[in-house]
Amino acid sequence: MDLGLKGKRALVTGASKGIGAAVAEVLAGEGCHLHLAARGADALADLAARLRETHGVEVTVHVVDLRVPADLERLAEAAADADILVNNAGDIPGGSLDQVGAEAWRHGWDLKVYGYVDLTRLVYARMRERGHGVIVNDIGAAGERPTTGYIAGSAGNAALMAFTKALGGSSPRDNIRVVGVNPGPVATERMTTMAAANGDLADRLAGLGFGRAAEPREVADLIAFLASDRAAYLSGTIVTIDGGMSSAG
Template sequence: MRTLMELNLEGKRALVTGASKGIGAAVAEVLAAEGCHLRLAARNADALTALARRLTAAHGTEVAVHAVDLRVPADLERLAEAAADTDILVNNAGDIPAGTLDQVGPQAWRHGWDLKVYGYVDLTRLVYARMRERGHGVIINDIGASGGHPTAGYIAGSAGNAALMAFTKAPGPPPPRRHPRGGRRQPGPGWTPTGSPRWPRPAPRSRPGWPRCPTAAWPNRVRWPT
């Protein structure tokens, strides 16, 4: 049996976007194992439902499914309203296309950013407002490492991730305790289901004292203002 670190998350309510597969599904699995009640959001209702059933059976946690397209303002607002009691928001949804500047056209660029960049920004604004009213909460933005290591072959994603890095850090200096916190997780190079690298760079080494792995998560937590 796998032994998990005690993170004191028992009974917390977490909203995970892009949860139907990949990193989002893996995050949901860990949070469920830690005792969180979950809201899972993505476009693929069937995949979400299958994951919800598996997590409930394995961990006995409450799991609600939200089949939404976070590019659509009405869907985004409906999700934020349904998840008004969220203690933890994990922004993870995104599918920015690969390609060089002359390969990614304006429609593809905007379509990718509407989900990965503006989706993060807009959902954060709505959820953060409710967390601030309650005086607590945590927001984690899952941001690709290309934001700090841009490459010509993933220019739209590199620029989008860099923008999200700034968005996560910019709100201000550490606030007093009992106010929402924000932070980012930056995985290293990953592999799509087809086996193609998202961006062709070798996996970065994790910082001294942290595990070496292909998707090293480098801790970068910032507190947000009142």
């Protein structure tokens, strides 16, 4: 299926690995020119070089810390031509209320919750001036099925779900769509680390209906579809991709 993304320009955060890198790969394969943002300079550079060579697209690398307001401003200005924003960066720690201290909780939310909100605010204003745009928030299924073993992430994801629905309900007036994706377990380095530290999550992984976690590419394919005109009537919608976990008894 041709998603009609050729020649579009997309900004992807958290792009150096995991789902973010997979999103970059899929969008490049569809002919999108890319702005890739993350803290990992070497990983970003390697990915950008490979995407340029493999897909012949323009790739600009932005080494930024999305917790830093000045970096957010710089990124939004440098990627002012973006037709698509994929908010993906995040590292909210796992653990119960007693295990996640105030500093760790705020540090995680500064990147994922406030990072998404603040970057969206900056990019949305530019999209509105240009008269079009799509924002896809990669959130997480813990927002709809909260667990005590991932309490900071569950609460943060629930906040981003509300943010996505609220903004996406009015954004079509500006010819902008805002949608979200709620992945369940995904086979990334981060998920492996979290499963090892969280017995509840490890048990849930073992009982998945498909017998495995999702591959990053499977989530990336969904994000690319939602960013495309094939999903032109979707806004304020959050799609869950968790192998049926959210529907299980």
